[in-house]
Structures are given as C-alpha cells and as structure tokens.
Amino acid sequence: MPAAINLHPPLKDFAALDALELLDLSYNELTGIVPPSIGALSSLKSLVLEGNKLNCSLPTQGLCELRKLEGLNLRWNNFEGTLPSCLYNLTSLQVSFANLSKLEFVQFKCDEKMVNIETETSDWVPLFQLEFLVISNCSLNKLSNQIPTFLFHQHSLRVLDLSYSMLKGQFPGWLVGNNTRLEYVSLHDNSLSGNFHLPLCLNFTYCMDVSNNQLNGQLQGNIGNMLPDILSLKLSNNTLSGSLPSSIGNMSLLSTFSVSFNNFFGEVPKKLLAGCSELMIMDLSNNNFDGHLLSSDFNLTMLEALIINDNSFLGTMSNEFSPQTFDSFFLDVSNNNMSGKIPTWICNQTCFSTLFLGNNYFEGEIVCETTSFSFLDLSHNFLSGSLPSWSSNALQYLNLKENKFSGSVPEAFLNISMIVTLDISDNKLSGIIPSAIGKLSYLRILLLRGNRLNGTIPTQLCKLINISLMDLSRNFFSGTLPHCFRHIVSNETLYFGDFFSRDVEPFTSRPKGVYDGVRFERHKKDIEVNFVTKYRLSSYKGSILLHMSGLDFSCNNLTGVIPPELGQLQGIRALNLSHNQFTGSIPETFSNLAVLERLDLSHNKLSGGIPPQLIKLTFLAVFSVAYNNLSGRTLDMKAQFGTFSARSYEGNPLLCGLPLVKNCTNRDNPSPTPTQSSDASDEKWYEVDQAVFFTSFSVTYIMFFLGVITVLYINPHWRLWCFNLVEDFMYFCYISTSITLHWTALGRLELLDMSENDFTGIVPPSIGALFSLKYLFLTRNQLNGSLPTQDMYLIKFDLIGKLQENIGEILPNIFHLKLSNNSFTGSLPSSSGNMSLLGTFDVSLNNFSGQVPKELLAVTAFTPFDLAFSTQTGGSDYGQSEEYGEQDEVNIVTKYSNSSHTGNILNYMSGLDLSCNNLTGAIPLELGQLQEIHALNLSHNQLTGSIPKTLSNLTELESLDLSHNSLIGKIPSQLIELTFLAVFSVAYNNLSSRTPDMKAQFGTFSASDYEGNPFLCGLPLEKSCTSTKD
Incomplete structure (x- = not known):
C-alpha cells in the first residue's frame, strides 16, 4: 500500500490479507489504536507504522500472533506502555521519542536476541528527562557503536543499563558527571576503553558494573571517596593495572568487589581488609597480587566467597583466619605460591561447599576425619602420607592428583557415596583397588593413572553404571580385562545441576534502589579433567565433560584376549589398551563403536588380520595397531582410514598394503591365519641375520687374505699402507652390516649398548621399533x-x-x-x-x-x-x-x-x-x-x-x-x-x-x-x- 495517502479512519480488519509479507502505512494520518486483528497477517515479516498518530498500548494479543515478524517501525507516533516480550523474531526495531516531553521510563531487553536499535541523529535535543534507561543485550547504534548522543542532554538518570550493547569509545565519564543522582550503572560487556575515572563524588550510587570491557590505566587514588555508599563494584575482565588504592577501605558498605582478570599487582591494602567489613564476595583472581593475604590480619567475617586464584600470594593459611558459619562458602586460592600445612580449622568448618587449593606448595598430611565439602581440590601440591579415611554424603568432586600420597587406598576412603568425580592420579599409591569402589553408584569420572597400583582389575568397577571416563593407565595391573565392562560408559547425559561449572551463589537481599534487575556476580570455576586423546593428555573443562567418554588401561601388564563385549560401549569416544600383553585378535565388534574418535591397541601381542569392518568408524581421528603380530592387508585407504600414516601400522612384519611400503602379493589374504607362532617368527629373523653376518665375515676374511698375499709378493714398502687399507675396509664392512640390521625384528630387545664406537650419521629412526x-x-x-x-x-x-x-x-x-x-x-x-x-x-x-x-x-x-x-x-x-x-x-x-x-x-x-x-x-x-x-x-x-x-x-x-x-x-x-x-x-x-x-x-x-x-x-x-x- 503506498504511503502518504492520509487515511483518517482507524485501522480495521486484516483477515483477508493472510499472504501479506510487508505492510507500509508510514506518514498517513492514521489515528486510534492498532487493532488486535492485525494478528491475522500470519505471513507478515515487516510492519512500518512510522509518522502517524496512533496511540495507546500495542496489542499484545495481535502482535504475538505475528510469528514471522522481523522488522517493526513505530517512529513518530503516540504509543505508550511496553513492547510485548513475545516479539522474539525481531531483528530490527525503530521507535521515536522525539515528540514525547514527559517520558521518564525506557526499558528494552533483547533476551539474548541481537536486535538492531538505532537512536536519533546527533542534532536532536529531546524534550524529556529520563530517570530509567535500560537497553540491554541489543545491537545499539550498529553503524557507529557509540553511546547515544541524546544522553548528553540527560541530567536526571537514576538507573542506566546499556550492557551487552556492543558499544565502543572512551568510558563516558561525562554521562556519570551529568547525572549526580545515579544509583545503578551497568555498562558491562561492551568494548569501552580508556581510563576508568569518575569526575565527581556519586553519593547515591550503590552498584557500578563496568566489567568485560577494555578499560586500562590505574584506578584513581580517591575512588573510595568517589563511591562512599557503593554496595557492588565490578571491574573484572579489563586491562586495569597498578596497585589497589587504599581508599577502597572507605567503602564501608561494600558487599561485592570483583577486579578479576586485570593486571593489578602488589599487596592488597590492609585498609581495604579493615574497612570493608561487610564484604560477602571478593574476587581478586587472575591478577599479579602478592604478599601474605590470609594472615592473622584477614578478618572479613561476612565473606561467603573468597576468590584469589591465579596470583602470586605467599605465606601460609593462618589458623586465625577462620570464616564464620554460613550455609555455603566458596574459597579458591589455587595457582598461587601458598605453602605450609593445611590449617586444622578447615576440618572443623561445617559451612564449606567448595574449596580449591590446587597448584600451590602445601605439604604434610590431610588430618581431616570428616568433610563437609561438596567440591574439594588439593591437586598439584606436596601433600603426603596416606589417603584420609573419611565419610561424606556431600562430596561430589575430589581432586588429589599430583601429590605424594602413598600407601594403599583404604576402604574407608571410599565412604563418599555421592562422589561424581574422583581423581587421585599421579601419586605413589600402591596395592589393589578396594572392592568398595563398586558402591559409588554416582561416579562418572575415575582417574587413577600414574600410581603403583597392582593386582587384577576388580569386577566391582563394572557396577559403575554411570561412568563416562575411567583411566587406570601407567600402573602395574595384571591379569585379564573383565568381560563385564560392556555395562559401563553411559550414553545418557547425567544431570547433577551445574556440576561441571561451580558457581558462587549471589546473596539474596536486594540493595536499596529503584531497579530490580541488579546483576550479582556469579563466579564460574570450570571443573577440569585431563584424559589422553589424540596422542596427548588433553584438558576438558566445564560442560564439555558431559559429552566426553573413554577408557584407558594402557601401560600395564594386562594379558589374555581383548573382550569382544567392549564393542557394546556404543557411546565411547576414546579406547586405549596400548602397552600391555594382550593376545588374540582384534574384536570385530569394535566396528559398533560408532562415535569412537581414538582407538589405540599398539604395543601388544595381537595376531590375525585387522577387521575390515572398522572402516565404518567414520569419527576416528587416532588409530594405532603398531608393534603387534598382525598379518594380512591393511584396511582400504577410505574415509578416516585414508588419513592414517604408516606409523599406525608399523612394527607388524607380516602386514602389507598402503600406507606401508611393503606391497601385498596374491598370497596375502585380507585376514590370514598365522601358520606359526611368534617364537618361530622370531627364530626366522635370527637365522636371516646370522646368515648375513657369516656371509659378510667370509667375504671380509677372503679380501683380507688376498690383500696380505698382494703386499708380500709385490712390494714390501706397501705392506704398512696396505694393512691399514684392509683394516679400514674390514671396519667399514662390519659397520655397514651392523647398521643395516632389521630393527623391527628385535621386538624383545631390552638392552642395546652401542657406546664407544665411531658411528656416524643420524640415529636410525627404526630404533623406535624396539618397543x-x-x-x-x-x-x-x-x-x-x-x-x-x-x-x-x-x-x-x-x-x-x-x-x-x-x-x-x-x-x-x-x-x-x-x-x-x-x-x-x-x-x-x-x-x-x-x-x-x-x-x-x-x-x-x-x-x-x-x-x-x-x-x-x-x-x-x-x-x-x-x-x-x-x-x-x-x-x-x-x-x-x-x-x-x-x-x-x-x-x-x-x-x-x-x-x-x-x-x-x-x-x-x-x-x-x-x-x-x-x-x-x-x-x-x-x-x-x-x-x-x-x-x-x-x-x-x-x-x-x-x-x-x-x-x-x-x-x-x-x-x-x-x-x-x-x-x-x-x-x-x-x-x-x-x-x-x-x-x-x-x-x-x-x-x-x-x-x-x-x-x-x-x-x-x-x-x-x-x-x-x-x-x-x-x-x-x-x-x-x-x-x-x-
């Protein structure tokens, strides 16, 4: 419908226009309300009502029926109220406030849908003075990404929220200075730069959030005097530097203080610790702070969360530092230089829910007999002694890896019925796995690698029906692999709340002010698990763990055949059985592992052919059957198997076909049955090398003899020269014969001493075949x-x-x-x-x-x-x-x-x-x-x-x-x-x-x-x- 026809009657029925996609009624004389029947335009994608005299609220019932609506232009009308939240498909919104003189309240939240919002031109002077402006999670002024210029004329703002709006430019100190009664300022998650300097004292501000920007420079020395009544100050995820001003201690009402992920350094001012007695959440993580923070001077009794990880704090955790009792407490001092023993007050607390002390220099034994933690991380320290004997119905995550714990795993240590992740890898633990481990019915991740555990792998592990990651590698387990493992590695996604990302719960009491949308800081601590995939020890953090599954029994002394029942683990992504003593053939059932990404069967004694059905494993990124006794043809170079190199097959003398150098003859069957034992094969290479040696020796002896005869009968003066020549030739012949031996045949060699010779050239890569x-x-x-x-x-x-x-x-x-x-x-x-x-x-x-x-x-x-x-x-x-x-x-x-x-x-x-x-x-x-x-x-x-x-x-x-x-x-x-x-x-x-x-x-x-x-x-x-x- 063409514009500017000056239609005066109110808008009526649209039921007959159900195929209409664009409706432009701009710059007419339309009055009244937008009728609910507009919802009949079921195909409408763009609605333009700009330049009319429409009024009242927009019809929620009608607009919510426009499921395909993407563009809405309401400029230059007399609408009031709020936009319906059901307009979730909008990608463009145009509104105008130029003709409004009493406007005080504007709120538009895009609910994670990046809607483009453009404000008026720079020469526009509004007739109104806003008190409440919230434009959050929108693409504000997409062309310039600048803070709206009409705000230069605003002086009565109390709430300002322009978060998640992709804004650029300098921090708007002028905006803060023009509105002296600001109570709530939220500019987080933009791209603002420059210094964070406040031009004047803001006596009414209780919340200031400028986190996740690009602010730099140092904090002004009197910032504590600029914000005397602040309750929540968040400056995290910027590039601020320098030391923390001691004037922060003047913020006596401060409850939440976050400066994480910046470049601050030096010691935390004692005045801050003494003056901010109301602090409930303090986050100093990922900076360069040092000094002795957790000393006897630390007396923040109201703390619910203390997050100081990834700094350079020194000293011990004083026994005098003991938080008061709360329903829960979050303490993270990981990745620092803390030392000494773990204080005894930790054992006496009943409030803790989360404790991270990993990557420090703590030493001594764990003296706790009971624990109230739900998350406990003491990894990468120097803790020693035996594992504690404790019981807990709350513990879900326990990480003690890379310490010096020794002795056996006590039965009482496993009285942790709700445990989901148990990591005690890379210690000095010995003995067998207690049978009580089968009672941990919620266990999802079990990591025992890099210890000295021995005995057989207990069948009780098969009772862990919710397990997704199990790593028993680099131990001394022996015997056969239980066939009952077909029941483990769940395909289903277990839900334990937000388990793999541990949050700090915000305090619930709302500060004074006019805005209910206060964003309290939630500190995320991603749970991290290391597991070997794709040839390396990879780190998996957070929710990705919900999609990772694998079994690793490598580097043990396991014997017998590989259970074909492993082929029933259809949700597994990594299977590593390398460096054991497995015999028999590769199970054809492995072709059922449809989502398998890594299969390593190398360094065993497997025989027979490689099942051609494995080519169905289309997700396979790592495959190795190297250093076994396999025979026949390699798999066709198709799908994923076209990406594997000769390294995946080497060390199998009877294998042939690409990518190996050895070609197959007509006698090479795809899956031949071995006609002789491995001992007979070993004897064959020995006979070949012995024949080479004696042939070389005979030739050398004859040449030496002829050389002596020649010297004696031709010229006595040549004798010395000829003797040296023959000696050098013999030496060269001997060396050549030695270096050209087939290293791949020496599969059982354990000691090779070639020292104190005159060998030259490169170290033969084939030495790597001596597995x-x-x-x-x-x-x-x-x-x-x-x-x-x-x-x-x-x-x-x-x-x-x-x-x-x-x-x-x-x-x-x-x-x-x-x-x-x-x-x-x-x-x-x-x-x-x-x-x-x-x-x-x-x-x-x-x-x-x-x-x-x-x-x-x-x-x-x-x-x-x-x-x-x-x-x-x-x-x-x-x-x-x-x-x-x-x-x-x-x-x-x-x-x-x-x-x-x-x-x-x-x-x-x-x-x-x-x-x-x-x-x-x-x-x-x-x-x-x-x-x-x-x-x-x-x-x-x-x-x-x-x-x-x-x-x-x-x-x-x-x-x-x-x-x-x-x-x-x-x-x-x-x-x-x-x-x-x-x-x-x-x-x-x-x-x-x-x-x-x-x-x-x-x-x-x-x-x-x-x-x-x-x-x-x-x-x-x-x-x-x-x-x-x-």
Missing part, C-alpha cells in the same frame, strides 16, 4: 639428528645430537637423562616437565640459553626412590639388571669431580646439572621445592638476581655450585641449615655483604668458594667487614 627397549647407550659416537619419535619407554638414554621440543613427550618415563658435553643450543624445552619420573637431569657443557622452564622444576621425581619395572616374572631394581648380569653406571659432577654412581646407589642419587650453558634470568624460587635433591649445579651461566632463600629447604643437598654467574645481593644466612653440604661455591659473581658464619658445614669451605666477589667480606676471605652495613 621393549629399556636401556639404550649411544655415548662416545658421532651421531646426530633427532630422537626417534615413536613411543619409547626408556629408563636411561645418552645421546649426542639435536634436542627436540617434544623430548618430554617422547621420553615420559625416563629416570636418568644425561646430555652433557654436546653442542645443544636454544632454550630448554618446557616439555621436560612431562618426565614425571626424572631423577637425574644433566645438560652441562652445552650452549643452552634462556631461562630454566618452571615445568622442569615441577617434576616431583627429583627424589631418591626405588624405581621398579613390573614384568611377568616380577620387578627388578633400576640399579642392577640381574638378567644381564651387569650394573648400570651414571656419571654426574658432585663434590668437584665427575663421579660414577653404579648399581643400587642410583636409587638414592638425584641431581640437576645445568652448568656451562648460556642460561639467563633469575634462579627460580621453585628450585627450593626439590627437597630431596643431592646435587645442584648452575655454574658457568649468565644467571642474575639474588640467591633464593628457598634453597635452604634442600635439606639433603650435598653439592651446590652457583659460581661464574652474575648473581647479586647477599648470601642467604638460612643456607647454614644445609648440614649435608660438602661442596659449596658462589665464586665469581657480584655478591655483597658478609659471608655466612663459619659454623657447621660452612666451617669447612675455603676462600676459593667465595672469590671473585669484590664486595664480599668476612671469613674465610681475607677482607674483613668494617661496619654493620657490610
């Missing part, structure tokens, strides 16, 4: 290149060559790693932190540079312990291999000499040697956590800063060499506590002040241990200290 190899010695050769990238579980490895970035992933179970006296360059790989069993690490006499990675210092195995490797006939100590009748020897510099440590003494020796490189930066404080290390050598580098006091914690240290660096400051007096120290040197640095007292072991050190420090004084140096300043 049973435990000892590899290549010292004193001229080899280069990279480590083999296959999964090799080595105990000891010496190499000359290039150090790879992923060395920690290649050698996760290595115990002694010695790479000294080479020409390595670059920085030390951070992946070295994956070497969880590392006892000796020697990279001295190289050209490494950069800083020492903290990941390396987090390795907890720099301690003497008895490392045993379980076999079918029992374990044997690392230091001595009875089967070969030899003792292993490791050389490391201790007590000023390259000492040899042989046999069982290696069980009690640990050391870290990074000397003679180009390492820079400060000595990490974390070195002080290696409390049972015997030797530490950082000499001949370019380290700066001071000597950490934490080195005094190394109570077993016998050798400490920090000489030839650029260290400054004093020698910590606490080092005198190192009573086992036999070697100590800080020579040739820039140290100053007095030497330590000549007491205990320090009475045995000479002047040469301190020389080269011009500003040092005191015995045993000749320079005496002349004043108290020294």
Whole structure:
C-alpha cells in the first residue's frame, strides 16, 4: 500500500490479507489504536507504522500472533506502555521519542536476541528527562557503536543499563558527571576503553558494573571517596593495572568487589581488609597480587566467597583466619605460591561447599576425619602420607592428583557415596583397588593413572553404571580385562545441576534502589579433567565433560584376549589398551563403536588380520595397531582410514598394503591365519641375520687374505699402507652390516649398548621399533639428528645430537637423562616437565640459553626412590639388571669431580646439572621445592638476581655450585641449615655483604668458594667487614 495517502479512519480488519509479507502505512494520518486483528497477517515479516498518530498500548494479543515478524517501525507516533516480550523474531526495531516531553521510563531487553536499535541523529535535543534507561543485550547504534548522543542532554538518570550493547569509545565519564543522582550503572560487556575515572563524588550510587570491557590505566587514588555508599563494584575482565588504592577501605558498605582478570599487582591494602567489613564476595583472581593475604590480619567475617586464584600470594593459611558459619562458602586460592600445612580449622568448618587449593606448595598430611565439602581440590601440591579415611554424603568432586600420597587406598576412603568425580592420579599409591569402589553408584569420572597400583582389575568397577571416563593407565595391573565392562560408559547425559561449572551463589537481599534487575556476580570455576586423546593428555573443562567418554588401561601388564563385549560401549569416544600383553585378535565388534574418535591397541601381542569392518568408524581421528603380530592387508585407504600414516601400522612384519611400503602379493589374504607362532617368527629373523653376518665375515676374511698375499709378493714398502687399507675396509664392512640390521625384528630387545664406537650419521629412526627397549647407550659416537619419535619407554638414554621440543613427550618415563658435553643450543624445552619420573637431569657443557622452564622444576621425581619395572616374572631394581648380569653406571659432577654412581646407589642419587650453558634470568624460587635433591649445579651461566632463600629447604643437598654467574645481593644466612653440604661455591659473581658464619658445614669451605666477589667480606676471605652495613 503506498504511503502518504492520509487515511483518517482507524485501522480495521486484516483477515483477508493472510499472504501479506510487508505492510507500509508510514506518514498517513492514521489515528486510534492498532487493532488486535492485525494478528491475522500470519505471513507478515515487516510492519512500518512510522509518522502517524496512533496511540495507546500495542496489542499484545495481535502482535504475538505475528510469528514471522522481523522488522517493526513505530517512529513518530503516540504509543505508550511496553513492547510485548513475545516479539522474539525481531531483528530490527525503530521507535521515536522525539515528540514525547514527559517520558521518564525506557526499558528494552533483547533476551539474548541481537536486535538492531538505532537512536536519533546527533542534532536532536529531546524534550524529556529520563530517570530509567535500560537497553540491554541489543545491537545499539550498529553503524557507529557509540553511546547515544541524546544522553548528553540527560541530567536526571537514576538507573542506566546499556550492557551487552556492543558499544565502543572512551568510558563516558561525562554521562556519570551529568547525572549526580545515579544509583545503578551497568555498562558491562561492551568494548569501552580508556581510563576508568569518575569526575565527581556519586553519593547515591550503590552498584557500578563496568566489567568485560577494555578499560586500562590505574584506578584513581580517591575512588573510595568517589563511591562512599557503593554496595557492588565490578571491574573484572579489563586491562586495569597498578596497585589497589587504599581508599577502597572507605567503602564501608561494600558487599561485592570483583577486579578479576586485570593486571593489578602488589599487596592488597590492609585498609581495604579493615574497612570493608561487610564484604560477602571478593574476587581478586587472575591478577599479579602478592604478599601474605590470609594472615592473622584477614578478618572479613561476612565473606561467603573468597576468590584469589591465579596470583602470586605467599605465606601460609593462618589458623586465625577462620570464616564464620554460613550455609555455603566458596574459597579458591589455587595457582598461587601458598605453602605450609593445611590449617586444622578447615576440618572443623561445617559451612564449606567448595574449596580449591590446587597448584600451590602445601605439604604434610590431610588430618581431616570428616568433610563437609561438596567440591574439594588439593591437586598439584606436596601433600603426603596416606589417603584420609573419611565419610561424606556431600562430596561430589575430589581432586588429589599430583601429590605424594602413598600407601594403599583404604576402604574407608571410599565412604563418599555421592562422589561424581574422583581423581587421585599421579601419586605413589600402591596395592589393589578396594572392592568398595563398586558402591559409588554416582561416579562418572575415575582417574587413577600414574600410581603403583597392582593386582587384577576388580569386577566391582563394572557396577559403575554411570561412568563416562575411567583411566587406570601407567600402573602395574595384571591379569585379564573383565568381560563385564560392556555395562559401563553411559550414553545418557547425567544431570547433577551445574556440576561441571561451580558457581558462587549471589546473596539474596536486594540493595536499596529503584531497579530490580541488579546483576550479582556469579563466579564460574570450570571443573577440569585431563584424559589422553589424540596422542596427548588433553584438558576438558566445564560442560564439555558431559559429552566426553573413554577408557584407558594402557601401560600395564594386562594379558589374555581383548573382550569382544567392549564393542557394546556404543557411546565411547576414546579406547586405549596400548602397552600391555594382550593376545588374540582384534574384536570385530569394535566396528559398533560408532562415535569412537581414538582407538589405540599398539604395543601388544595381537595376531590375525585387522577387521575390515572398522572402516565404518567414520569419527576416528587416532588409530594405532603398531608393534603387534598382525598379518594380512591393511584396511582400504577410505574415509578416516585414508588419513592414517604408516606409523599406525608399523612394527607388524607380516602386514602389507598402503600406507606401508611393503606391497601385498596374491598370497596375502585380507585376514590370514598365522601358520606359526611368534617364537618361530622370531627364530626366522635370527637365522636371516646370522646368515648375513657369516656371509659378510667370509667375504671380509677372503679380501683380507688376498690383500696380505698382494703386499708380500709385490712390494714390501706397501705392506704398512696396505694393512691399514684392509683394516679400514674390514671396519667399514662390519659397520655397514651392523647398521643395516632389521630393527623391527628385535621386538624383545631390552638392552642395546652401542657406546664407544665411531658411528656416524643420524640415529636410525627404526630404533623406535624396539618397543621393549629399556636401556639404550649411544655415548662416545658421532651421531646426530633427532630422537626417534615413536613411543619409547626408556629408563636411561645418552645421546649426542639435536634436542627436540617434544623430548618430554617422547621420553615420559625416563629416570636418568644425561646430555652433557654436546653442542645443544636454544632454550630448554618446557616439555621436560612431562618426565614425571626424572631423577637425574644433566645438560652441562652445552650452549643452552634462556631461562630454566618452571615445568622442569615441577617434576616431583627429583627424589631418591626405588624405581621398579613390573614384568611377568616380577620387578627388578633400576640399579642392577640381574638378567644381564651387569650394573648400570651414571656419571654426574658432585663434590668437584665427575663421579660414577653404579648399581643400587642410583636409587638414592638425584641431581640437576645445568652448568656451562648460556642460561639467563633469575634462579627460580621453585628450585627450593626439590627437597630431596643431592646435587645442584648452575655454574658457568649468565644467571642474575639474588640467591633464593628457598634453597635452604634442600635439606639433603650435598653439592651446590652457583659460581661464574652474575648473581647479586647477599648470601642467604638460612643456607647454614644445609648440614649435608660438602661442596659449596658462589665464586665469581657480584655478591655483597658478609659471608655466612663459619659454623657447621660452612666451617669447612675455603676462600676459593667465595672469590671473585669484590664486595664480599668476612671469613674465610681475607677482607674483613668494617661496619654493620657490610
């Protein structure tokens, strides 16, 4: 219908226009109301009523029937009231307030539907003064993304909410300054930038939320005086910096204070802790705060949630810091530098619902006999002793991974009937899994990897019908895999509330003010679980855990056939049975695992063909059957199997077909039946290599004999030259024969010593086929290149060559790693932190540079312990291999000499040697956590800063060499506590002040241990200290 026809009658019936998609009635003289019958326009997508004299409220009944309506233009009319909330399909809304003089209240929430809202042009001066303006979760002024300019003329605002509106530009200090009676300001979740500066005191403001923007700079020093009656101040998720002003302590009514995810640093002002006594929620997480926060000065008795994770807070948790009793309490101090023992008051609290203390330096035992927690995370600490015997009907999440817990798993420990996630991986637990574990009917995630658990896998695990992730890898389980596992790994999504994201509940009492839409902060703490998928240990957080399922029994001693019943786990996504002793064939039922993404059956003794039905696994991203006794053809290079390389099949001599190099002949059946045992196959390769050896030897002998005859009968002067030539030729022939051996045939080889030869060239990648190899010695050769990238579980490895970035992933179970006296360059790989069993690490006499990675210092195995490797006939100590009748020897510099440590003494020796490189930066404080290390050598580098006091914690240290660096400051007096120290040197640095007292072991050190420090004084140096300043 064309516009400007000046229709005067009111709008009537539209029932006959049910196919109409666009209705434009703009700029007529239409009056009255919009009739409810407009809902009959069932196909209408755009309605334009601009420029008329329509009035009253919009018809909710009629507009709500316009299911396809996308555009609505109501500009220049006399409507009143509110827009119907049922207009959920709107993507464009045009309204005009230009002709309204008494407008005070405007509210439009788009309910997560990004509606485009454009305000009037910049030259428009409104006739009204708003008190209430809420335009939230809309695309406001999409073309410019600027704050509406008509707000320059507003001076009576009490509530301002422009959150989630995609606004850009500087923080509108002018808007705050023009409206001195503002009570509620919400500008969160925009893209505002610049400084957060308030131009004047806002005596009426009780809520200020500018979180999730791009604000920067420091807070103004008098911000506490600018907002004297503030109840809720949220500045999180910006780039604010500097220290917190002490004037915040003047906000005596402050209940919620959030500055998380910024760049604040320094200590939290004591005045803040003393003045803000009404604080209920304080979130300082993800900044750079330091100092001792949880000391006796901390007295915020009203706290319901304290969130200070991911900072650098120090010190212990004082026993005097004890929150009052509430229905629930949220405490998160994870990822800090807290230390000491866990205080006893935690056990006495009945209010806690959530406690996160992970990634700190807490030590000692857990002394609690009961617990009221529903979420408890003590992971990545140094807690020791036995697991506690407690009972709880509330505990749902328990994470104790990567500590030093030892002993068996007590039956009483499993009196946690409501547990959903149980993670006690990477400790030193031993013994069997208690049968009581079958009673945990709600258990969804069970992680026991990286311990010393043994015995058979109990059938009680099959009673865990709600399990979705189970990881028993890297233990010493034996026996067969129970067939009853077909019942586990639920396909259904369990619902435990918002379990995988733990929230801080907001307080319920509403502050004073005119607005009911106050957004209280809800702190999300995503539950994190690590599980091996796609060749690496992946981290799964939050709600993604609802969609993840898997079983991992790898790196054990499981035997027998793989139960075909596993093919009934149709909802499983990852299945890892690698590095065991499974025999028999691959079950065809695995083709039923329709959503499987990872299948690893490598490093077993499987035989027969690969079932062609597996090609139906269209989600498969990782597949490996390497290092078995499989035969026949590989699967067709179709679907997902067209993406797998030869690595997925290598180590199976009787397999053929792409992507392997070996082609199939007509005699190669798809799934042949083996005609001989693995022992016969082993004997075959032995006979072949023996024939090669004797043939080579015979040829060499004949050539040598002919050479001697030639020298004797032709010219006596050529004899010496000819003898050398023949010797070199024999040596070359022998070496060539040795290097061309088929490594893949040596499937049972456990020790390979090729040291002290003159081998050249690269390390053969085929060495990675030696999947049973435990000892590899290549010292004193001229080899280069990279480590083999296959999964090799080595105990000891010496190499000359290039150090790879992923060395920690290649050698996760290595115990002694010695790479000294080479020409390595670059920085030390951070992946070295994956070497969880590392006892000796020697990279001295190289050209490494950069800083020492903290990941390396987090390795907890720099301690003497008895490392045993379980076999079918029992374990044997690392230091001595009875089967070969030899003792292993490791050389490391201790007590000023390259000492040899042989046999069982290696069980009690640990050391870290990074000397003679180009390492820079400060000595990490974390070195002080290696409390049972015997030797530490950082000499001949370019380290700066001071000597950490934490080195005094190394109570077993016998050798400490920090000489030839650029260290400054004093020698910590606490080092005198190192009573086992036999070697100590800080020579040739820039140290100053007095030497330590000549007491205990320090009475045995000479002047040469301190020389080269011009500003040092005191015995045993000749320079005496002349004043108290020294």
